[in-house]
Amino acid sequence: MSVVVPGEHVPAQHVNLKLGPGLTQSSSSPTVISTRAGTLNHSANRSKWWVESNSRRYVPAPQESVIGIVTQKAIGSLVYARISLAHKDMEPELECFDAQTRKSEGFGELKGGFMVRCSLSMCRKLLDPNHFLLPLLGSQIPLEVAVGVNGRVWISSKELKHTIAISRCIEAVDPDGEGMEEKALRTFLGSLDA
Amino acid sequence: MTRPDGRSPHDIRPITAEFDDLARVDGSARFGFGSTPSALASFTGPIEVRLAAENPSRLSLDVVVRPLSGIPGTREKKTGSVLGSVLKQSLVMEANPRTAVVLVVQSLTDEGSLASMINASTMACMASASVPMRGVVCAVDVGMTDDDFIVDPSPEEKQHTSASGCFAFHIQGLQRVECIWTNWTGSGFDEQELLQARTIARESVINVWKTLKETVARREKLPLEAEDEMEI
Numbered sequence: 204m205s206v207v208v209p210g211e212h213v214p215a216q217h218v219n220l221k222l223g224p225g226l227t228q229s230s231s232s233p234t235v236i237s238t239r240a241g242t243l244n245h246s247a248n249r250s251k252w253w254v255e256s257n258s259r260r261y262v263p264a265p266q267e268s269v270i271g272i273v274t275q276k277a278i279g280s281l282v283y284a285r286i287s288l289a290h291k292d293m294e295p296e297l298e299c300f301d302a303q304t305r306k307s308e309g310f311g312e313l314k315g316g317f318m319v320r321c322s323l324s325m326c327r328k329l330l331d332p333n334h335f336l337l338p339l340l341g342s343q344i345p346l347e348v349a350v351g352v353n354g355r356v357w358i359s360s361k362e363l364k365h366t367i368a369i370s371r372c373i374e375a376v377d378p379d380g381e382g383m384e385e386k387a388l389r390t391f392l393g394s395l396d397a
Numbered sequence: 398m399t400r401p402d403g404r405s406p407h408d409i410r411p412i413t414a415e416f417d418d419l420a421r422v423d424g425s426a427r428f429g430f431g432s433t434p435s436a437l438a439s440f441t442g443p444i445e446v447r448l449a450a451e452n453p454s455r456l457s458l459d460v461v462v463r464p465l466s467g468i469p470g471t472r473e474k475k476t477g478s479v480l481g482s483v484l485k486q487s488l489v490m491e492a493n494p495r496t497a498v499v500l501v502v503q504s505l506t507d508e509g510s511l512a513s514m515i516n517a518s519t520m521a522c523m524a525s526a527s528v529p530m531r532g533v534v535c536a537v538d539v540g541m542t543d544d545d546f547i548v549d550p551s552p553e554e555k556q557h558t559s560a561s562g563c564f565a566f567h568i569q570g571l572q573r574v575e576c577i578w579t580n581w582t583g584s585g586f587d588e589q590e591l592l593q594a595r596t597i598a599r600e601s602v603i604n605v606w607k608t609l610k611e612t613v614a615r616r617e618k619l620p621l622e623a624e625d626e627m628e629i
Contacts, residue, residue: 206614206621208523208606209487210532210569227529236569238489238529240613256617260423260527262443262493291494 204244207237207254215245215252225254257324257378261353263289268310270318270351271297281313281357283349313349316359319370322379326352329373335385336376340369343392368395398544400554409537409549409601414516414612416524424525427505428517430538430549435506438517440525442498450497455490456528461501464509476511477502480518483536483578486567488522489529498528508552511580512536512563520609532569534577535605539564539594541586546594548601560586564598568606574599 207213213226215235222228225239237243241256261269263286273280284297301308321329328334329350340346344365349357356373360366375383375391383391398406410431417425422441427434443456450457460477463469480502488498500521502514515536522530540550540558547554555561560583567577576595614621 204619206610206617206619208533208610208613209530210567210573212570212572225526225529236531238531239526240523241526242617242619256526258423258526260442260525262527291492 204242206241207243208240209236209238211237213237213243213252215249217248217250219250221251223251223253225256226252255324257322259322259354259379261323263295263353265289267352268350269297269353270313270349270355270357271353272318281316281318283310283313283351283357285310309349313357313359316347316357317366317370318355318357319373320354321356321373321377323352323354325373325377325379326350326354326356328376328378329356336372336388339385339389339392340372344369364396368392371395400547402551406545407548407597407601409604410551412605412608414520414608416520416612416616422501422521422525423527424521424523426517426520426524428513428520429505430510430513431551433505434513434517435504435510436513436517437503437505438514438521439501440498440518440521440527442525443493443496443527444499446495446497451495454494456488456493456495457497458485458488458490459497459499460484461499462514463501463503465504465507476509476514479511479578479580480514483515483534483565484518484522486577487519487530487532487534489531492529510538512538512549512565515563515565516605516609520612523609523613532567532573533606533609534565534567535602535609536563536565537598537602537605538562539581539598539601541583541590541594546597548597559583560590560594562594564595564602566599566602568602571603571606574603 213235226235227238228235237254239254239256241254244255245252265286267286271282284299287298288296299310347359358369375381413429413434415427417427419425419439422439425439427437429435446457458481460481462473462477519534538549540547540561542558562579562581565578567575
């Protein structure tokens with residue numbers, strides 16, 4: 204893990220090299236360069252490399268699950284969908300069912316609940332099963348959550364004060380905001396009237 | 398030759414470079430040569446573009462420059478045009494066609510420093526991490542006096558230079574540092590002297606680049622490792 208800024212050479216070499224976000228290889232030379240400022244990461248066997256950085260602006264990529272707001276017909280309703288097509292020259296396309304099982308699997312309209320916005324790295328943290336926040340909140344408050352990697356999280360809870368508490372906790376842990384760690388968050392949660 | 402503030406000719410003032418936290422933009426940063434920032438830049442995009450400005454193969458870059466006081470006029474339009482052309486060298490414009498990107502630069506001092514604006518703009522682009530960049534654009538001022546070339550002349554020092562200008566470089570790691578723009582102007586200099594000024598600027602701009610990288614490292618909460626690790 205090291206810091207890179209755009210344009211720097213990255214020592215990524217492997218027989219089955221896979222470049223993730225933030226890296227590119229020019230067609231003229233085999234050298235790999237970084238295209239964003241952030242932390243350079245690679246998998247244990249050095250075959251997968253990528254640059255991790257926080258952002259507020261989502262750019263669609265295929266196979267990612269996002270939360271969208273309908274703009275025609277059922278205006279304002281929330282939808283949890285999978286990006287089936289994302290190409291820079293075409294409009295992105297969404298699907299509301301799982302490609303493999305052909306069933307809804309949680310995709311589709313999100314009824315009720317409340318949507319909050321957060322940074323992109325916060326979404327990735329929420330999707331990480333080892334991150335502390337959702338299990339901690341779930342142990343104290345009954346909740347349903349849908350996380351879109353486009354910076355949007357849908358929360359559904361029976362009581363309004365619970366919804367507000369969850370929303371404030373997400374804001375507090377967001378690295379783009381305060382970036383609270385577990386201990387501080389526990390204290391924060393305790394201080395809320397939930 | 399010692400300068401009024403004690404610097405040696407090729408020393409730049411201690412840099413102020415910070416990422417900012419403006420609420421409604423995708424990335425923002427402040428930059429200044431000296432203890433206070435002289436430019437605040439914000440970067441937002443890719444966002445929807447109005448039909449007239451839509452380009453089918455690349456994004457459209459809109460640059461707005463605001464002076465500290467007064468209404469933006471011709472000079473700000475010119476500065477905006479320079480900033481746009483300089484940053485286009487590093488932004489991968491083809492990555493997000495049919496979208497727009499807005500760069501707003503607010504001058505925080507009376508004189509306004511183009512070099513600081515360029516550096517702040519680059520930082521704002523890096524902060525938003527939404528448009529891929531080929532490299533980092535950094536700039537530094539150089540002035541020519543009777544005795545020597547001075548780097549990063551203060552406003553007072555500029556008045557005693559016979560020629561001066563800002564040099565902008567596109568830096569792709571320490572391997573490639575390419576001068577992409579300058580507004581060197583003055584009286585009584587020849588081509589040799591211009592090339593000399595550019596060489597001196599090129600050496601100094603590396604320090605600006607290093608400071609920007611340190612600022613990124615602080616934001617990522619990582620220690621900065623030795624440069625050798627990154628070179629192959």
